[in-house]
Amino acid sequence: MDYSTRIEIESLARELRGKAGVTRVPVEVDILDRYCEVTREEYSFSNHPSVAEKLLRLARDAAKKGSLFLEKVIGFYFAEDRRVILNLDAGEKVRRWGHAHELGHAVLDHASQGVYCVSQFDLLRDVSSSVILAAEEEREANFFAARLLLPEKEWARSVQEEVSLSIEGKRIGELFGVSVSVALRELVSRSRVPRCLIALPRKRGHRPVAVGGITRSDKWAELFTPAAEARLQTELLYLGEIGMPRLFNVSLGKKGTARIQTDLVYEGGCFLVVCEINAFKSNGES
Numbered sequence: 145m146d147y148s149t150r151i152e153i154e155s156l157a158r159e160l161r162g163k164a165g166v167t168r169v170p171v172e173v174d175i176l177d178r179y180c181e182v183t184r185e186e187y188s189f190s191n192h193p194s195v196a197e198k199l200l201r202l203a204r205d206a207a208k209k210g211s212l213f214l215e216k217v218i219g220f221y222f223a224e225d226r227r228v229i230l231n232l233d234a235g236e237k238v239r240r241w242g243h244a245h246e247l248g249h250a251v252l253d254h255a256s257q258g259v260y261c262v263s264q265f266d267l268l269r270d271v272s273s274s275v276i277l278a279a280e281e282e283r284e285a286n287f288f289a290a291r292l293l294l295p296e297k298e299w300a301r302s303v304q305e306e307v308s309l310s311i312e313g314k315r316i317g318e319l320f321g322v323s324v325s326v327a328l329r330e331l332v333s334r335s336r337v338p339r340c341l342i343a344l345p346r347k348r349g350h351r352p353v354a355v356g357g358i359t360r361s362d363k364w365a366e367l368f369t370p371a372a373e374a375r376l377q378t379e380l381l382y383l384g385e386i387g388m389p390r391l392f393n394v395s396l397g398k399k400g401t402a403r404i405q406t407d408l409v410y411e412g413g414c415f416l417v418v419c420e421i422n423a424f425k426s427n428g429e430s
């Protein structure tokens with residue numbers, strides 16, 4: 145997503161709040177449907193398994209992808225009739241995010257896929273479950289949701305950069321009515337300092353097998369090559385096993401060595417690891 149797309153999406157989110165007269169946080173997502181010309185249906189997917197399975201089948205066909213898990217699905221968006229369907233089983237904060245994400249598809253007139261599906265795995269990723277065909281559209285919908293629910297002005301007023309991220313994540317989540325995962329994701333991606341958030345998607349006490357979502361600040365992306373990030377992720381898999389914060393060194397190739405400090409949060413079946421640079425040693429130059 146380039147800079148001008150971001151600016152455009154941010155102003156669409158602002159316009160939408162303006163049209164609906166929303167001036168406070170948590171943003172009332174439920175009143176925004178008609179300004180986006182969408183209709184909304186809500187079900188408890190666990191109470192209506194056959195309806196939910198059918199929706200999921202449509203989404204799987206649209207995404208040409210089998211790995212969508214019903215229990216993790218927050219909602220769907222049907223482009224043709226601009227219809228949003230939400231899962232009442234998802235917690236309120238999670239559902240608000242899913243709702244805002246689907247409104248994003250509508251406002252941005254996404255239609256490359258007939259059916260879009262957002263799941264809890266997508267809260268932390270820059271891409272969604274329907275990645276293969278529509279990764280860019282998913283990034284845009286996530287960006288829209290973030291700018292809709294966590295408006296720039298309120299954000300600048302309320303966020304404290306120097307506070308521990310695990311504490312700040314909870315506070316920001318409450319304030320804006322989003323889950324801790326989303327709050328952390330935004331704290332990291334909007335940060336002016338090098339920060340990175342990595343999800344280890346395993347149950348507590350189990351050995352993590354893979355790294356899930358990863359979100360970076362721009363400064364972090366400048367410093368870390370893919371190789372350096374891969375070394376860091378290997379360290380983090382071990383961290384997920386022992387389940388406690390720690391410090392370690394990661395080589396940044398020619399640039400030097402970074403001492404990484406981690407902060408750990410457990411939410412929604414995931415360890416969320418926030419990585420920050422505690423100290424940096426350059427390789428001679430300077």
Ligand SMILES: [Zn+2]
Pocket residue numbers: 245249260261262272281282285
């Ligand atoms: Zn989506």
